[in-house]
Amino acid sequence: METPDLDISSYQTKTPPNTPEEDDASSNGDFEKLPSTWDFSAATTRHIKTLKKYTEKTDRASKLVQQEGPCLCRLENTLGKNSIDTMTSPLSSTSEAGEEQTNEASGTIHVSKLEYKRVDEIWNEKEGKFKIVEWVGSDLDRLDEFLFVVRERTDKNTLERTSYIDIKSPWIRDILREICENVRGVSLVDSKPSIELNIIFHVRSDLQRQREVISRGSERSTAEKHLKVFLRYLEAAFRPIDERLSELLKNKEISYDLLWALFKPNMEVYTTCKGTQVSRCVLYSQMERKKDMAGTPYMHIETRYLGSDGKALGEVPSSSSIPIFRGATRIDLLPAYPLQYHPEKDEIRSQLEECGRRFVSLLGIHHQQYKGRAFDYDEDGNIVACHVEGNIMVDSECFQENMPNYPCPRPQKVRPQWSVLGRCEAVKLVDIDPEQLQPEDFLICSPTILGFSLAMKKFLEFAVKHVTNVKWSECSFEDVNIPEGKKKAIYALTKTYIGRGADDAFHDFIQGKGRGINFLLYGPPGVGKTLTAETLAETFKVPLYTVAAGQIGVDHVRVEKILKSIFKIASRWGAILLLDEADVFLAERALDPYTNALVSVFLRELEHYEGILFLTTNRMNTFDSAILSRIHLPLRYEPLKKDAREGVWLFFIKQARTTAGHATYNDKVINDLAEKKLNGREIRNTVFIARSMAEYDGKVVNEAYLREAIETRKQLDEDFQGAGAIENTHSYL
Template sequence: MRAKLDEISESEDSSSSSDSSDPESEAEDTGTSSENDSTIVTAAAKKHKKAMVKSKIKDLQKQLRALDKEPDEDEDADQGDQAEQMPNSKSQTAKLLALMKMQRQDGLDVLQMQLQLLQVQIKTLRQAQVQEEEDSLNESIGSHARGLLNLELANPAGARGRKSMLERNLGQPGSAPPPNLEQRFVMEQFGEQKKKMSPKVEEKTKKKRASTVAYKRVDQLWDATLHDYKLTETVSDDGIDTWDQYIFTVRRRFDWEHKYQETLVDIKSKPLKESLQHIMAGVKGISLIQDTPNIDPNMLFLYLEETRDFINRCVEKSRDEKNRKKERKSAAIKAQHLRVLVNYLEKDYAETKRTLQPMLENGLITFDLLWALFKPNLVAYTTTYGDQDHPRAFKVDAATKQHHFMKGTWYEIEGKYLEYDGKSFGMGSMSVQISSFQGVRRISSLECFPLQFHKEAQRIKSELIERGKKFVAMEGVHYKYHKGMAFTKRKRQIVKINIDGRIMCDAAIHRRINPNYQVSTVRPNELDDGAVEMSDEDDESCGCGGESSSEEADGHRYTPSSSEDTPPLRRRFRLVKYLEGRSQIVEVDPEDKEAANARKDGLGEHGKDSGHTFSEEELLIASPVVLGFAFNEKLWLELTVSGISDVKFNEDAFDSLVLPESQKSIIKALVSSHAFHPSKSIDDIISGKGRGLCCVLHGPPGTGKTLTAEGIADLLKCPLYMVSAGDLGTDPRSLEKQLQNILDIAHSWGAILLLDEADVFLEKRSIHGIHRNALVSIFLRLLEYFQGILFLTTNRVETFDEAFVSRIHLSLRYDELSPKARHRVWKLFLDKTKATEGIEVEALTESDYKDLARRDVNGRQIKNLVRAAQALAVHQDQPLSMAHIRRVIDVAENFERDLKGGTGYSEAMRSYT
């Protein structure tokens, strides 16, 4: 101890001498410190305080030297006096002396450590030069030094005994090592104790820079005492978790503000992990393959009943003497670990069960307990884009609680459904949001809820399965009629459109034409992934399968919101395509081996087998919409399956055309030959060029040009795609892209393309009309490679460009209707009104028809006049008669007279004639 104080004194002398010998550096240090802190003491005050500390240490040294001068005889006499007062037993005397020495030595050690700590703080304060803390520390040093001196004076042992006991005590294994900061101070101040206190640090200081061929891991940490970063050795992690001894741990997570976030269960036990792999098979978002998987305890609670059933199976397996000893032991371990998990769930979720069960029995739920409704692989009910008239079902994958500082809190219900992308069937993904609400709500009033909570669950289920059959029958391309609601997405908003007309169902073309349209992707490999079945091999590997089959295991599944009267969906269906193009869903009998062999050959009893087999559950969750195109609206839409029906073709429309039979036969032959036998037509020298059919129908308005295209399309049962100049635009860049898409689509569907009033794009080119020349050039180039059927209607054929004339395959002229033709048209429309509309029509005489035929009107005007007369008769609640027709004709003639110039024009024409 005295040697250490000598070293401290020497260090103080050297520091004071250095301060006095180098006044410039002292002034520089003082100036630098004053810039950092306004409270730093001056250099003179600093010298004064150092001198005081030095004097205190010297006083301690003097007192210690006085102790050394005491004779050993006094020491021996003191020990003898104490020994006389002790009992005569030598062993007891030795024990008491040893005890006294240990007590004194402990006191010395404590004071020694306190002195070292105070010296470290003094050194730190010297660097900071804080006056108040230096004064307080100096006073503390004086008091502790006096206490140390008093203890030394009270110690009866001699100087040599004290020194030997101090050395022995420093080497005792039970003594706690000083902190790293104290070690540094001792190394600097006590030279002779350097090796004992921190031999590793001294060894490092002796080695040269980069002399050791190895690497070291260190951490750069902030030292709040030194106000600087320091390097410390990285604590090695051998991968041993403190909590690995437990089969699972319940871990609560908190954020950086110590706010609770979530609770997770970390599975450590391999038997427990293997058991949960069978219990929670097919659950999306849970990976039990990891070394330490973590699971939401809410999810474990949803599978509580399945866990109990699995425990019973494991117990039966462990008690069955027929099984091997290893299998019985494995099953017993799994049952033991699962019981611990069940005990935890029953304890932590006891209050939840007491609250949840009565609410579910009454069809009620709170927002905080919504997670208990949506168990994975459960069939949920919702609407199609919020339309209550079009319900839908999907299979739940997960229900997660979301929060946003602007949107608030909501539950995101993610699921999957049966989808078709134009190539294959598979599972699409979808999500439904349930906004937060206060208090209790009825489950059936939520935006999404389990199907079993619907008031008419069985009826809804039957309707959805039938609609699913209709959906899978729409595989491929189908020309249909739609009446009802359709949907489209525009700027993340759902737009509803009422469609009443012919459509084309084609998911592949829809996705190709609209690549950025938000529609779910299809994963074909996920079909039938919900039906998880355990084989006998799986049972043996898990050690707890027993004799229970997969169906029995599924039958014991418990859902917190289950309905026991819901029958399982076990039936399966197969899609069969007829030779004429129709499709039908046929139920599959698994026991019928002959039918199964026929399906393997690709031919079923009803036609060609498509190879797709669907379960009843997959039909239940089939998509409620198909992707298609509405011909009247010219829009790509999501069309509701329930509104789709077959097209009723009007095969008599072509026969009703008032055309010469020679022209009608030519049109019919050309169109039917190109539609059904395109390969037999003559090809151009360049392959794929000039294989289309272009027909020009020209003549006055209302003579039947458009009706010809419509009639031939219905006769051949082909789609009719009508395009006008407004659909194509007049910009050359957009025209080329739009026209190319239309030609490709028409050829893919085998549709008849009708370009109405085509003279806008086929007018003669001129030197100055560069814009028009570009339009004509684009149209001619694309038309050259079109391989479909194109009808062009115009009443200005004389303006056509010469280059287009050579590309016309058939040109038909439509003249003004003759009286005989007008007679046929009047009779045709009046008979049609009586047949289709169900309105009573008075029989017209032959003279009435002759009177009507003398009127100078075209076919379109005749149709409009009959429709107006029909409306007038319905309004007056009378049969349609000649009087209603005459009244309508008089109004139309007055309008036509005013249109041509009024009464003056008619009088001039009369005088001219």
């Protein structure tokens, strides 16, 4: 038989209404009065029909899974004959009694009995709210005399019962306020507040300690007497749960109906990041039974951790879920469970604390390297994971500026917190000083950081665990095969710009204009234009932000918006910006309105760019004069000659290192390879193929692998250059 949908525990922030207070003139109207005998008179027909409706469901309810606990009363007794007998007879608990204390002027009744009372609350269909059901002539009008009232609420649909404690004793109230000060989902603001009984399950030891402290006084205080009655009730109420829980925990197991008893407020919870699948730790706040779209029950667990929006470090809400399961299961197999039950809790704690320290060190803007799983969300809110390898920019603030609709929780501002005196205090949850963090704080830091993949040109969430410092290439700008004079000019302009001061006067005297350095690299494909920008970034150890002009589009309105964003981001990161194949923005303006609009937009945005920009194009002429006037240094690249090809082969072979070691070569090998009339891009791809094959074989790159890679590309070259065309036609015959 399937387990029914039972609302095991619902730690709601908003506590259900308390029992009526005596100074409420309309309080008597909040109760359904039942006859004290089984006289089914016309006057009580409506009330009996209500009871009959619930009684008819008893047979069905009795077949449901039996569960223990004050809020999980055995359902075979739910509003059956026994419950009706209970509601039509006096209710009492303790035998101790005190004297009544009534304010003659106001008629307000204060706590005067060392007793508690139990009442039942059911749904009133006519009035659309829960109402207390009691027998006529009972003392419901004097509920404030009791220390506390145990209110059993019956769900209108499932017949499940949830227990609430309506606190009347100011001593019990004040002690609970102090104990539950940092417990989420609990509001003890009212003078006579209500609290779900299950929450008290985890603070019984604190209550007992408070009683022991109070009892050390010379005289037995009123607070101690009230606590004694309260603790006596809690001991009896939770005894069945304690017995079941103890047996389960001996085997490190738990049942679904006792999940609420496993998670203690503010305890450390182990789970995994949904996007990167790395381990993480959060703090438990509260839980609630829910159903998914298919109607399948699950336990919704609300948690929190330390995160950052790029501006401040603070507390961020999060959540996990545990699907319903039968019987008992190992605790460490749950999607989320207390960290203390992790098989390697000490090791995982150490790892997460170190990850937290790394997270804090990455606050702000950082150029880093990454290899691993990253993710973002699609339009429907589903996680889209991908593998990222290469340089990234860590920048949470920039991420959220460019991804305003991204479903990323932000640090909460303030949370109201009530002290034992009932004074509302604002607890600051943002702008936490990282220098003041303790090991337990690092433990709950976010396992992911927001940033941008420079290779994929995409904002993503990255696992902090896989973020490392950049490993710069051994090859430098000096190895690039371009004329020495122009190489020196490029290097000097770049170095001067990067090392400039804020008050540098070498820019347009109109503020905000002309503060960048613009290079134009033009010539045939594969002659080193892109390589020039790449090696320059490696040499100066700055990010290289590459954007293909085709990714920007041709709609001038959209282009303006995208260019503005690209220039702003590149300037923010201090990156070298490479706008590749920028032909459409460089073309001479004529009669074509679309081209004119694009060039005009580009010129306007270029005026305000503050950074180093490389424009590359295969065009050899027809540049717009206005564009040329804004170029600091144009550089023309010629087709590679043999000596230039030797330099390119040498450049890439030096970088072709495998796990077995560096590549082996000599001057003769380089000279022979340079005989092949390949451009720079083709040489790069050939070396990449050779390296991949050598890595697969567990060897270093050598002449054999390089020649094999050339032969691999040979067929492609022949097909596109006409060789082998006749032979290929036979495949269609």
